[in-house]
Amino acid sequence: DADVTQTPRNRITKTGKRIMLECSQTKGHDRMYWYRQDPGLGLRLIYYSFDVKDINKGEISDGYSVSRQAQAKFSLSLESAIPNQTALYFCAISLGQNYGYTFGSGTRLTVV
Amino acid sequence: DQQVKQNSPSLSVQEGRISILNCDYTNSMFDYFLWYKKYPAEGPTFLISISSIKDKNEDGRFTVFLNKSAKHLSLHIVPSQPGDSAVYFCAASRSNDMRFGAGTRLTVKP
Numbered sequence: 478d479a480d481v482t483q484t485p486r487n488r489i490t491k492t493g494k495r496i497m498l499e500c501s502q503t504k505g506h507d508r509m510y511w512y513r514q515d516p517g518l519g520l521r522l523i524y525y526s527f528d529v530k531d532i533n534k535g536e537i538s539d540g541y542s543v544s545r546q547a548q549a550k551f552s553l554s555l556e557s558a559i560p561n562q563t564a565l566y567f568c569a570i571s572l573g574q575n576y577g578y579t580f581g582s583g584t585r586l587t588v589v
Numbered sequence: 590d591q592q593v594k595q596n597s598p599s600l601s602v603q604e605g606r607i608s609i610l611n612c613d614y615t616n617s618m619f620d621y622f623l624w625y626k627k628y629p630a631e632g633p634t635f636l637i638s639i640s641s642i643k644d645k646n647e648d649g650r651f652t653v654f655l656n657k658s659a660k661h662l663s664l665h666i667v668p669s670q671p672g673d674s675a676v677y678f679c680a681a682s683r684s685n686d687m688r689f690g691a692g693t694r695l696t697v698k699p
Contacts, residue, residue, distance in 0.1 A: 481632070512689075517598075517691050518591075518691055519591075519593070519595075519678060519689040519690050519692055520633070520678065520689040521692040522686075522687070525685070527685075533685075555594030565631070567632050569632075574621075574682075574684065574685065575621045575638075575640070575682065577623055577625070577635025577638060578625075578633075578635060578687070579634075579635070580625075580633050580634070582629075582630065582632050583631075583632055583633055583634050
């Protein structure tokens with residue numbers, strides 16, 4: 478099993494639909510993150526969590542919500558998808574501050 | 590505001606030569622810097638890092654240099670290999686805030 482697994486890998490959805498992206502990890506790290514990648518903008522932080530009861534907003538949290546269902550699971554929801562949320566989404570885990578992140582393979586989301 | 594900038598979207602080098610990827614940052618409070626490599630259809634993978642108390646860190650063919658006064662870091666790959674062809678992201682971190690650059694696509698030609 479991969480250290481970080483994201484599902485689905487690809488998704489096309491319509492404007493206004495609710496969609497959930499899922500992330501699970503096998504490393505037992507407490508810290509989990511959701512990023513989105515857009516061309517020319519790099520990776521931007523949406524939300525992060527340091528344990529099951531800890532949820533924090535990142536740079537661009539508007540229009541998104543998250544749920545940390547267990548230490549190993551961190552899901553990202555778009556309550557009402559809009560076309561400018563079309564992007565590549567990455568989940569990442571970390572052992573702690575000043576450690577490199579381990580990323581999942583990404584979810585390519587297209588909102589039409 | 591982009592606090593971490595990679596001004597070169599792409600770089601092409603010959604196999605065996607040196608690749609130098611550059612990164613600038615604006616926030617002097619960043620205290621930890623990292624480089625990630627990304628292949629198509631995969632997530633970024635951590636490559637090398639450096640703390641702000643150092644000015645150089647080396648790992649095999651990869652060396653990261655940090656110039657705090659210029660708010661600049663660079664990644665040197667020597668010698669470059671075709672398998673190094675990928676997108677490279679630099680990142681800067683302070684406390685729980687890690688910011689990424691837009692990436693530089695490196696192509697190493699055989």
